[in-house]
């Protein structure tokens with residue numbers, strides 16, 4: 001973390017958090033009674049609901065989520081390693097209703113009418129809004145890799161949305177013979193959780209080392225480098241020597257097509273037979289955002305990160321994985337940070353103030369073993385001239401840092417972000 005210590009980061013993180021709230025010119029209890037509707041109750045949407053209510057309890061805040069049970073992707077690699085059961089990933093939003101008065105609706109939103117400012121639910125109910133926040137997460141691009149589509153994903157998991165897919169991958173690992181080969185394919189950027197595939201490879205190796213030590217993990221990567229690369233490579237050497245092989249796109253890592261019945265992955269000049277195949281396909285913003293034409297040709301949604309309002313349709317804010325907030329990575333921490341900025345901006349805008357330029361943060365931990373973790377962090381300031389975020393600080397775990405302490409930090413981070421995001 002050259003020139004940028006953990007202490008500096010934590011100090012700044014505290015300042016940024018405080019600024020996010022103090023930056024809101026509205027007096028919380030005297031704010032307008034406007035209606036804010038939020039679609040998507042994951043990390044982004046739930047945090048937005050909470051902070052809108054904290055900043056102005058008079059707001060009529062409604063959070064709409066289609067799934068009965070939300071399983072956190074963050075932590076799902078640990079379930080695949082067999083450290084916890086799936087239920088450990090379940091997140092409840094009850095505190096948002098009981099402690100803060102957020103209206104919770106379980107339904108799929110099928111239509112947004114930006115002119116009438118209405119959202120329509122699957123059963124035909126229409127809900128009006130003054131401001132709309134969309135945090136719909138990602139969809140897989142099932143047309144990107146020949147041989148891999150929605151139907152195939154029921155047999156060859158991506159496990160990039162937690163739940164049934166997580167269990168499927170875990171069960172396949174359990175059923176695999178000792179001496180088997182696990183192949184993970186990694187898409188080009190941008191995708192949800194940039195270090196996630198490498199944490200997954202580490203934790204699968206962790207499982208294999210204990211139960212099937214003759215086995216191997218091969219990562220076929222569409223990229224030439226990856227986050228925390230030197231730290232991961234060192235960790236694999238120390239913890240799982242000879243067990244994890246990373247193949248960059250320069251060395252045949254780019255997948256050409258898949259033969260699903262034979263579990264064969266073909267690259268440009270080669271083919272690899274897997275015993276367990278985990279295909280992480282390229283991704284795009286969630287369906288509703290694309291349907292409403294909030295996404296551009298890239299498949300992601302352009303926003304002005306000053307308030308995370310769409311640059312395509314006014315009064316609609318997009319946060320989390322679905323939005324383009326580069327250079328911020330698509331992570332739960334980023335979604336949480338963006339949600340707070342967005343909530344403060346909405347309260348300001350509804351009260352007729354222009355919000356101040358925001359600062360945002362991200363801190364991302366990866367486990368390589370239960371007592372061995374590494375992290376990367378970043379600070380992002382809004383550039384008024386460029387109307388986008390600029391990285392102004394950040395770094396990675398130093399090579400000589402205590403990985404056991406990082407693992408403890410990672411565990412407490414998870415407790416904190418769960419409580420902060422889901423109204424605990």
Ligand SMILES: Cc1cc2nc3c(=O)[nH]c(=O)nc-3n(C[C@H](O)[C@H](O)[C@H](O)COP(=O)(O)OP(=O)(O)OC[C@H]3O[C@@H](n4cnc5c(N)ncnc54)[C@H](O)[C@@H]3O)c2cc1C
Nearest residue numbers: 040042043044066073074109136137193320321331332333
């Ligand atoms: C293996 C893995 C490990 C990860 N580890 C970490 C980590 O350690 N740290 C970290 O910071 N991040 C991590 N992430 C990334 C993190 O999970 C995502 O970045 C985060 O979930 C993004 O939040 P979101 O609100 O954008 O989307 P989501 O959390 O996916 O929430 C979107 C919600 O919107 C709902 N929705 C979508 N469309 C509709 C609709 N039409 N109507 C109603 N509801 C709808 C969905 O059902 C979903 O619940 C990891 C991801 C993976 C895959």
